[in-house]
Amino acid sequence: MxxxxxxxxxxxxxxxxxxxxxxxxxxxxxxxxxxxxxxxLLPWSKxxxxxxxxxxxxxxVRTPSAVQKKTRSAGVRHRASNLKPVQSHSESAALPETSYQNAPSVHQNETPNTRHERNSFAPRRQFDQRAHQNPATHNKFEQIQQRRTEYEPYDPTKQFEEKLNAIQEMLESLDRRTRSQPQLSTDVPAELFQIYTDLIDSEVDENIAHQLISRLKENSTLEQLKDVSASKSLLAAMIEAQLVCAPPIRPVSGQRKVVALVGPTGVGKTTTIAKLAANFRLRDNIKMGLVTVDTYRIAAVEQLRTYAEIIDLPMKVVSNPQEMQQALDEMVGLDLVLVDTAGRSPSDDLKIQELEQLFREVPIDEVSLVMSMTSSSRSLEAIAKRFQVANPSSMILTKLDEAPVMGSLLTLSQNTKLPIRYLTTGQDVPDDIEPANAARMARLVLGEDRLL
The missing domain is CATH 3.30.1660 (Dodecin subunit-like)
Structure with a gap:
């Protein structure tokens, strides 16, 4: 019962x-x-x-989405009751199910070819064509794919944990929206109410969403406000202007560049290093090497060593700043050196201090902070703040394919003030990585573009 x-x-x-x-x-x-x-009973008490x-x-309950829909609808009806423009039809303002994976593209009449021409970055097709033109390179890609699975054992509890995390995130998001929504949304016009709730549901920070809607209302005519497509197009342009991107890594022949990746455990630094290395070495023929400071996880070292052997790259394993300097001295003739560091828990002060000491004693040209989009916006901001000691100049955001919504792209870009350099969209090496592009990320935030 x-x-x-x-x-x-x-x-x-x-x-x-x-x-x-x-x-x-x-x-x-x-x-x-x-x-x-x-x-x-007291007149001065509220x-x-x-x-x-x-x-x-x-x-x-048949599906988790049914619970989410019911809960979201309840939250939106509560918000609607506080809005004067929509008091008479709060039921019609109930928030629909949204998913970046199932949402239609803004260019619905495009063919795959014209969509490819439109996108500023289409790595998979270009890279695959170049790889197939070179049989040796193609064979190495197949080896990478085969060996990758050896380091990804199946975890029977992972799916259960992901469901629990999703429920927890949903409850926390509902709590935050319910407490703060009446104060934020009192001036949202009825024509923009649905767009506003879509932004909140995609986990765009409520203050940022409110500012966007206010600017949209100020810069739109009455006809544009009534046209949902026109409003979304203007909103996409506003979001694109707020997203800050860093250029991809650009090695220069004869000038060695050392780029280190830092971040918490489990965000995919080693896999991201392998993707970058395969692209630079096999596709762009860059002279490069690998250095790993991740001596805490033997599996990670062996995984990177396997990639280095397949791609035919020199690799050094170091454990302290002195060994790190010696390894870099031996790679002086290369154009690019990628450094894989051990994952650090943001709450582990000792490990964070070790990282700070490493970068203080060893010359590193660029540092990118790697973070997973499966974490909440609040957690990502706390991680970025904790890793400031490493002086990162950009972010690499991973596991977009596992993230339920993409609003954190905008929230993170605005609140951390770090430009986004790369996005990773899956586990496949070397395909599932792309340079950050503001126009594409804006469409992802609005649920009007797909990862693949």
Whole structure:
């Protein structure tokens, strides 16, 4: 039998905590709403609002998206009730399911060829054509793909953990939106309400979303506001202008450049190094080498060594600044050296200090901070702040194919002030990586472009 209960608290977070305490992590959120509290007998005291959550156990839910849709709709109806322009039709403002994977492109009438001509970066087709023209290069790519799977054992608990993380992210996002939305969205016109809620649902920071909508309202005519396509086109241009990109790595013949990748554990630094190395060596014929300081994980060292053998690159394994300097001295005749560092937990002060010491004693030309888009915007900002000691000049954002939405691209770019250099969109080496492009990222944020 199902068990349905209602919890009330002074804040949404407190109500969610009550649900977790009383019903556990298997509880399904059925409804959330904000209700006015009792009026105080004292004339100078304000009544306190309360938050109410209805949750159940043993509820048969066919798909997780159904729960998300119901929860999102409840949150949007609450927001709609605080907007004067849409009080009479709050039900019609319910937020639809959105997914960057299923959303149609803004250029619906394009053929694949014209879309390829439009995109400023089309690496997969260009790279594949060049690879197939050279049979030796193509064979090495196949070796890379075969060996990659040896270092990716199947984890039976991964899928379960991902579902739990998705539920947690959804509840936290709902809590943040419910608490702050009435103050932010009181001046959103009815014509732009759906676009505004789409931005919030894609995890664009609420302040940034509100600023975008305000600028869109100020710079649009009444006819443009009524035309959803015209409004989205103007919004895409605004987002593109706010996204800051760094140019890709450009080796110069005869001038050695040392580029290091830093970041927390599990974000894909070693795989990203392999993708970059394969592209530079096999496709661009750059003279380059690899250095790894990741001596904490033997598997990571062996993985990079395997790639180096297939691509035919010199590789050095070092454990301290002195060995690092010696390795770089031995690679003085190369044009590019990529340095793979060990993943550091942002909360591990000792490891962060070791990284700071390494870059203080060894000359590094460029440092890129690698972060996974599967993390929340708040976590990504905290990571970027913690790794400032390494003086990164750009970001590489990984695992876009595993991220549910893309609004963090804009939020991260605005709040960290670090330009984005590369995006990785899958595990395939060397294909699933592309230089950051502001126009493409703007379409991804709005759910109007696909990764592949």
């Amino acid at each position: 199902s068990d349905v209960r209602t919890f009330k608290a002074e804040s949404m977070q407190d109500a969610l905590n009550l649900v977790r305490q009383e019903m556990g992590s298997d509880a399904v959120i059925l409804q959330t709403k904000q209700i006015p509290g009792r009026k105080s 009544s306190k609002e309360e938050y109410e959550i209805t949750a159940g156990l043993g509820i048969n």
